[in-house]
Amino acid sequence: MRLRIFIEPQQGATYETQLxxxxxxxxxxxxxxxxxxxxxxxxxxxGLPGPTDAWVTLAGLARETSRIRLGTLMTAATFRHPGPLAIAVAQVDRMSGGRVEFGFGAGWFEDEHTAYGIPFPTSGRERFERYEEQLDIITGLWATPVGETFRYEGRHYRLTDSPALPKPQQAPRPPVLIGGTGKVRTPRLAAAHADEYNVPFNSPEDTGAAFERVRAAVEAAGRTEPMVYSAAQVVCCGRDEAEVNRRAAAIGRAPEELRRNGLAGSPAEIVEKIGRFKELGAERLYLQVLDLSDLDHLELLAAQVYRQLQ
Structure with missing residues (x-):
């Protein structure tokens, strides 16, 4: 089981804090x-000092880190056109020496679109259609051999004689992550496009059911490439109950609620619950860390949780 750190900087974080x-x-x-x-x-x-752009931030981090892999959960399809997004992700992958992973979702938070003048299709069906076409385009651009051109005729997007450049450093492409718990379209898209399928903030029981739907879609599609299964959970760890309570209060949550809906408690409690996700087939767990000023929390998780899992 590999542990990954996942943050929500729109809640209030400078670039320096994220770094x-x-x-x-x-x-x-x-x-x-x-x-x-x-x-x-x-x-x-x-939310001060205000939002930071995910791919601008990751470009900076790509040059200021050397080993750790970098990615998004999840880049919103509604924010960007697919061609420029494929260029940006490929560029950051090269800037990082091939350490980028591309988490990609349909987009859902209407208020942030109206706040910044971003068109938001109110029809969930249209958003998903656009998302599916963007997946086709982005992966198609990366897969086009150098010297050849890429064309695409969709309902929402059309590309004509694209040089499909630049290419990412990773071959054939950066890993693509698709997440969510949709029962029909999400498993189908994951089976067709994803290297990793992620279930965010669900119970072990619901996570296992979602994994099974994707496994069935992978089998139905006749896919032979392996799929990585992962989950995301909020984390709140403490050496004792007082420390758990302090960290829960810092993020405005109750310890018992966090125990029900995330990974909370002592290192031993958290290791036990992570084991339940591992039994379901999860190979990676994204730890949602909400208090970005508490680096001691990361040290505790590394020393007394991650070490036990290794």
């Missing part, structure tokens, strides 16, 4: 540093 967390995660031996892709805070926080 400090990424470098700490790298130094402590975590497998990857991922961030969300949002332009508006959620809940009762001030």
């Amino acid at each position: 400090a967390v990424a470098k700490a995660a790298e130094d402590l031996g975590f497998d990857a540093f991922f961030r969300s892709d949002h332009y508006l805070k959620m809940g009762d926080v001030d």
